[in-house]
Amino acid sequence: MPAIDSEADLERLFERLRTVEAPRSLRSKVLRAVGLSDSYFTLDTPLGPLYVAFNERGLSAVFHAADASEFERRFEREMGRQVGVVASPPQQLAGTLREWLAGDRRHALRFDLDGLAPFQQAVLRKTLEIPPGQIRPYSWIAREIGHPRAARAVGTALAKNPIPLFIPCHRVVRGDGRIGRYSLIGPQAKQAILEAEGVPVTEIERLASNQVRYLGSKTTHVFCFPTCRHARGISEQHRVPFSSEVQARAAGYRPCKVCRPAV
Template sequence: MKNATSRFKATVTSPLGTLLLAASTQGLAGVWFSNQRHRPSEGLIHSWPTDASNPVLQATAQQLSRYWEGGLNRFDLPLDLSDGTLFQQSVWSALCAIPPGQTLRYGELASQIGRPAAVRAVGTAIGRNPLSIVVPCHRVVGADGSLTGYAGGLDRKAALLRLEQGGGLFSPPSPCHPA
């Protein structure tokens, strides 16, 4: 993380686990699940002061709450993507254009950013997305439409897609079929 020293943090609970939020003076810089891959080191996180009164962190917490309730499908927050390379930033920006409840294949996203041969690099950039949920990397699926590669876990990816498609976060219980 290039600019990670100038951060403020807060944590919020969600139906899918605790989320760490980070903001810079430019905007929201991080949303990570507690056991998410590519999360900043604990030492770095510890160095950030907690600031639950930060306006960006407060707005993020409020919008996430509405998202979990099914009342919000697009976030309206200032984003700070400056920790990524220009390529990563282009991928992360393209993710924001995927409509809620819809999915896009990695190859389609690579083509959309003008790099059709860079499918693996697109996948790597998506995996390094520091703004889970807000920059919707969970909306990208494999070439065959299957759920693949989510740094927060495939169970969370499936739940986020169900929520956005109007089905709620968790799978309904299987109906009993008498023998």
């Protein structure tokens, strides 16, 4: 028998198996056994138990649900395919997920975003670049992925993030600097997660209500998003607030190359 490397190979195999009438349940069992279908388990997190789906390409969904059947129905509705429970989670994956939740990124996580639209994939991959303890506005993602006018669509793509927490959509905030909505559980959860990651949420909200969107350094003449590690290092007497990129540039400041508040 030839090696099974893709779903297309499997389709061909099932085409042949049709002569022996492979039942649907066997089909999904075989798909799961070779990693081409999705399995799930529950993971205890600081936000309560979450349902975690995965396949051979990586994590495919992380949802909060009242029970297993609600999770399965939501997965099938949103992803358009079936998912089956595993008796015990793969140890390596569960271990890496716990490390990530504790802020330890030594081991990479893989994500299966193949079923999503290219724009949403680009948004989610860019979101993965935002370090813990930092936040960026929707417009930053839009510009970075080459669609500078699509900030609203970025918000929609993030609201439909199938893998919240691990693809950190909670680190993306409104254009006015306020924290804004969060799909996983609610805005309080978003603030709690950001605080746990080291974002000074109260300070950020205070800056936002004073129309401060960037902080500059009198010594380097560089301006940053307020949570950039460079901005966090500016001493109080050298810190200059700016409400817009235009204002910062007019004062002779240039954008930070690390957090890229402008190009």
